[in-house]
Amino acid sequence: MKLFRSLPPASPGRNLRSASFALPGLALALVLAGCSSLQPHSADVPVVPVPAGWSAASAGAAATPLAQWWGRLGDPELTALITEALAANTSVRSAQAALQQSRALVDVQTAGTLPQIGASASAQRSRASGSTGNSYSAGFDASWEPDVFGRLRAGVTATEADARAAEASLADVQVSLAAEVAVNYIELRGLQQRLQIARSNLASQQETLQIAQWRLQAGLTTSLVTEQARAAAEQTAAQVPALQSSLAQSRHSLAVLTGQAPAALDARLAATAPVPTAPNDLALDIPAQTLRQRPDVRAAEHRVAAAVARVAQADAARYPDFSLSGSLGLRALTLGTLTGGNSVASALAASLSASLFDGGAAKAQVRSQQAALEQVRVGYEAAVLTALKDVEDALVALQGDNERLARLQAAADAAANAALMAQQRYSSGLIDFATVLETQRTQLSAQDSVATTVASVAADHVRLYKALGGGWQ
Template structure:
């Protein structure tokens, strides 16, 4: 009968908890009032265009570079920053389970044995021996406690924990996107550096041929010692450009090794052979501006942070109201082990407890005001994050189009420089121009070829930056 009474009491408090009100405002996803007033920069004729179709979640494969795709896959599997972010996510999920346990009753089991002897002149002896001899005491039972969540404090705490899990998950998404972008950027820059090395080596070969020609002309009395010295200096100046490029290439290979959690120079054999800079010439899908908040991890993180701050306000408001706790225990106690478990050895205690905040000296009011301030700060932070994301996308689109214009102009310049160098070499061999003309044209060609390699890589790098600003990649 007593057990039935306890079960009914628990059921009663459960109904009260479920039917109780939840304090604080419910979270609503903020509107983006600027979404209707912002549109991406239109594409220009003659360059890679953009459209509002869905963003490619595996955009790195669109560069058609198997080595790049393999490095991105390996980085997503092995990168230590990603592993750390995944560990933080698991910790937040464990914390959420810990918080959610407050919604359920806590039940503890206990068993014990002791041998005691009371004072003959002290308090009453439970053994009935008046302290004249020792006795055994056997006990065992169950205890439970449960808070009736009448004001939704526990529900709001679980809501905060859910938002914290979301924050940790979006942090992992942000790290994943950053690792993908960094891997692609380092790889493109590596290939650009290798192409730059090839340009310098090609010009070094031309400069050495010019030096040989000048020495022959010196023997024939056509050239002077000054022209030979100028040609030799040109060879040394071009050769001096090799070392910084070789150093930068080695450092980029090490950077990629670190991204895939490998030791220094682990990718040297794999990546040392020069290859073309990955290029993307198809139409670039950028999605709708209104969908940006669904893709960017930083916006999703700011939204989860705002959600947690909003739910925390409800927790602070619930602290103003009484807390009702139901607790009790049911067990057995006997002096003889053989009597333990008999009906006469049973014991129980049951009853509710109420805690009412009567005077807190303004502590609760201060806590509520603090949460309101944090919620306001999180709301402003969300708006700032969204606006900054739109600026980054717009800036990335502008950079992508500008890099294409620069590359096209440099291609024309290199073609003109190449024709000019061929012409000036013929004229120098015929003795119609001096070597200074050769130096001038060759230096111009070398500068424009290096700039063309850099601008070609910059087109791909700006596209990688655009995809990073669009938030595409972690979904794949």
């Protein structure tokens, strides 16, 4: 339906005839509205069974606030990077634009329920059969569609739910972004620790190689031993460029996440720093509360509400449409007489339109929207189950990595002691070089595993914070 409709000016007699047709039309609209009784659609989301507690941890009496969980890691550089990413990341900016678009569409739909008023003015000069004539007109046009069956209101409800879903989607992007920045930062610091370990072991192996060379010159050992020592040192040295490449890639990822060029953070993150660690005093919400604070679950819930409203909108579209329109203006042959009383022209009209036969298109549209509703209901169930799985997986991973870290730290301590004793005894000629070589390899492997697992534990905390819905407010 056109929002603005220009009607031709009418004479007083024509105005009376228009009014006589308009009144029965309005009466018919009121009668139909009083007789219609549309069944309301249920906006309830599907019920998904939720456990009372987490299998791998007990809920705390007062859950830990998680809006800015990265502050619990105690790393100012990480906090700064996440703040920069939330302000400049391209995904966040795109989600913000999508939210603005959704809110604008709400205003568009709301405006459609209000009367529309327009103004027009024209001047015309015509010539026919040797005579010339002028005409002038100015006036206002108005139109309004009474929302008798709620089609327009349902459209507003649907767009409002879409806007709330877009807001929740923006929060979900922020949650994911904060976690991604933290995981990349932890990986970078873990690589720095591994690079430091590799260089330290390389120095130790080069010292052992020097001892083997001295013993070879003194005739106390063979070239085989020296070559074995050189091979071990070169293998360790080969790990250094691989770790350096991974470090560079981590810096590039962090730079892009913060909305910068890949090499923008090279100087800023060049210095080695320890892996940030989270305290183990995290108190968890019960599962139901966790689902309420997860933005992806909230977005899925709002999509269900939008789909329910669209079913109602499609259902209401099967019923007649009513509209009221009118115009008030001036029309004259000269500008001087345009303001005279005889130049006033007005019109009022009411209309009703209904489809008598559409081949079943309207009913098919309702079925289409009902199928779309079922899709988003299933999507909501999937979002809830995924949320529960994310938390359980994060808890299990954190528990397993903590136990593994304790064992690896004990193994690394023992390996370091064994490597030191083996090197001392080899220098004294008490053991063969094969024992030294084996202990050094064990030490490097154990220390590297400890550094990797420390980073894994920190990343497990981050994934748990994300799974609990932390990172937005």
